[in-house]
Amino acid sequence: MLLVFICTLVGAVAQLLIKKGMDHFTPDLLAIVTNVPLVVGYTFYGFNALLMILALKNAEMSMIYPIIGLTYVWTTLLCYTVLGEPSNAYKNIGISIIVVGVAVMGFGGKK
Amino acid sequence: MSPLMRSMILVFVASVIGSFGMAFLKMGANLLTRSIWSFLNTKLLIGIALFLGSSAFYAMGIKGGQLSVLYPMVSLAYVWGLVWAKIFFNEPLTKQKFAGLGLILLGVFFVGLGSQDVQPAAPRAASGQEMPAANR
Numbered sequence: 001m002l003l004v005f006i007c008t009l010v011g012a013v014a015q016l017l018i019k020k021g022m023d024h025f026t027p028d029l030l031a032i033v034t035n036v037p038l039v040v041g042y043t044f045y046g047f048n049a050l051l052m053i054l055a056l057k058n059a060e061m062s063m064i065y066p067i068i069g070l071t072y073v074w075t076t077l078l079c080y081t082v083l084g085e086p087s088n089a090y091k092n093i094g095i096s097i098i099v100v101g102v103a104v105m106g107f108g109g110k111k
Numbered sequence: 112m113s114p115l116m117r118s119m120i121l122v123f124v125a126s127v128i129g130s131f132g133m134a135f136l137k138m139g140a141n142l143l144t145r146s147i148w149s150f151l152n153t154k155l156l157i158g159i160a161l162f163l164g165s166s167a168f169y170a171m172g173i174k175g176g177q178l179s180v181l182y183p184m185v186s187l188a189y190v191w192g193l194v195w196a197k198i199f200f201n202e203p204l205t206k207q208k209f210a211g212l213g214l215i216l217l218g219v220f221f222v223g224l225g226s227q228d229v230q231p232a233a234p235r236a237a238s239g240q241e242m243p244a245a246n247r
Binding site: 101 | 170171173174175177178179180182183186189193205206207208209210211212213214215216217218219220221222223224225226227
């Protein structure tokens with residue numbers, strides 16, 4: 001359970017790094033492999049996927065989904081704080097609904 | 112086409128491709144045996160290829176756009192995944208799943224509304240034809 005929680009944090013950081021990397025993306029192989037945020041971001045992303053598979057092997061799905069939804073919360077908070085993207089009520093309400101939706105869908109999968 | 116619209120379409124396409132990737136991974140995973148070679152089955156490889164393709168669309172989509180608007184759109188993949196689960200694997204579409212699906216769609220809609228009152232960080236070419244890379 002803790003592992004999944006850590007995954008959501010790692011996943012959000014990976015998103016942020018990929019975004020940062022893509023903002024100065026140029027379609028050139030050398031530029032891509034030396035794009036540190038992009039490379040580190042995708043490494044985190046892949047590492048996170050492996051961790052998640054491990055976590056999913058021995059865990060109750062209905063408990064996992066609500067935690068996975070936290071990735072959306074962390075990513076949005078990082079967008080507001082680190083990227084300086086504007087926060088507004090629509091976004092916050094939307095994110096909250098999505099998190100609940102992912103959790104509800106997870107509960108439905110248990111049956 | 113506005114840069115935001117372009118980004119949203121790219122992420123939308125990524126979510127559709129990604130959900131197909133999920134379905135193929137599932138089909139491939141069902142074929143796994145104890146042998147390590149069973150990992151080299153076509154379904155699994157197609158699944159991985161679709162995931163990579165999806166992430167390419169996604170990466171191009173978030174470039175220059177607001178991550179706080181575009182990342183939540185990834186959750187649409189759950190919605191398509193649910194449809195494929197029903198069609199390809201005949202998994203039951205329970206009330207909870209249906210409710211979750213509706214909530215996710217509603218949430219993405221709200222996040223989309225949240226993108227409206229925002230000005231782009233840098234002036235952009237009015238035509239929208241300009242490559243967004245020119246901003247930085």
